[in-house]
Amino acid sequence: MTTARQPGRPAGSASVRKGERATSLRYRMMALARTRENVISLGRGDPDLDTPAGIIEGGLDRFAGLATDPVRGLLSLREGIARRYASERGVTIDPATEIAITNGAQEGLFLAMLALVDPGDRVACQDPRYSSYDQAIGIAGGDIVPIPTGGDRPFHLGADDLRTHARGAKVLVFVNPSNPTGSCVGPEGVRGLASAARELGLVVLADEIYEDIVFGEAPFLSFLAADSSRERTVVLSGFSKAYAMTGFRVGYLIGPPAFIDAVEALKSTTSGPCPAFSQYTALAALDARPDPRQAYLGVYRRRRRALIDGFTRLGIPHGPHGGGLFMWADVSRFGMDAETFCYRLLDEAGVLMFPGNSFGDRWRSWVRVSLLAPEAQIREAMDRIGGFVDTIDGPVHVNPDVTSGS
C-alpha cells in the first residue's frame, strides 16, 4: 500500500522524509533490541519510572464520566495549569483563552506547527534537534533554517546565533532543556534569546517539556517569563516527563487567544479532546503532595552522576548536561561512525543508545544516551561499554571542544 504524501509541497516533504528516516532509525534499533536478551536500554526518552499510584487514584476519584469536554480541554485542568504558572513561573495566563490541552506534547508540537507555519515559511531550529520537528515543519510546508551549535562553539543556543542565522525566519523552535544534547539555557540566556527574538520579529515556540528536570543551581526560566513578546510566544509542555505520565498523553500549549483558537479548530477535526480520564489524572498530578517531581529529579541526578562518572572513566567526551533526560557523547575516537558504534554496541555488549545522526545529519560521531534505566544498570552499561571499547583498535582523537562534564 502506498500512502499519500503532501502533494505540491516539495520543500516540506524533503524534511518530512528526513524526519521519518531519523525516527525510523531509532525505532529499528529499538526493534532489534527487543530481539536480544538482557539489553540495557539507554535509548528511548520516555521515563521508566512509575506514575505515582496516588496520582492514578486521584485521577479515578476525580473522573466524572465520559462527558464531551471542550476540545481545548477541561477548564479545571487549564485553571490548574494557569495557577501553576502563576505560582512557579510568575506568569499570568488566562485559562479560558490561552491554553489548549493536547494528546501529549507530541500532538501539541504538530498542531502548533500547522497553526503557525504556512507553506514556504522559514522555521529556525537548533541543529542537532528532536527530529519530530522536521516532520511537523515539513507537513506544514515550512522550510527549516538550521542554527548550528556544537563544534567550535557551545551547544547552548545564544542570542547571537539568532542574529546570525534566524534573520528572515518566521518561527523559532527553542527546546530548553535540549533533546538530544542535554544543554540547558539559563535565565540570562533565555532573556537574551527573548530580546533577540523580539528584535527579529520571530514567533517563538518554546518547547519546555523538560522544564522540571534541571540540574544546575539557577532556576528554570520559562520563555513566557523572559520579557518575551506574549503575542509572539507559544510554550509547549506536558506531564509525560515531569510526572512519568507518558502513557496518559497529556500535553498543553500556551499562547495568544487567536493561536489557541486555531489549535482548537485543527484539533477538533483531527483528534478531538484529550481523553477525560487522562486529563483528570493530570489534574491530580498538579495537586499531588508530596510533589513527585522533586523525588524524580533526585533519581535522575544520581543516574546522571553515574553516566558522567562512566564517560569520564572511559575518556569519552560528553556535552554539558544541564537538564533533560539525555546526555550527548562524542565517540569519534573509536574510528567508526556513530551508527556502526551503536549497532555494534547493541550486538556485542547489549547496550542500546541512539546514533547522533538520528538528530541531524552532521552528528555522525555522536551518540544520545538516556538517563532512563536504574542507576545500577547504568553503571553496568558503562562497564559493558568499557569492555566493548577495549576490543576496538580505533584511532584516538579526543575532541577538545567538548567539555568533560561536571
Ligand SMILES: Cc1ncc(COP(=O)(O)O)c(C=O)c1O
Ligand atoms: C523535545 C520534545 N518535545 C516533545 C516531546 C513529546 O512528549 P509527549 O510524551 O508529551 O508527547 C518529546 C518526547 O520525547 C520531546 O523530547
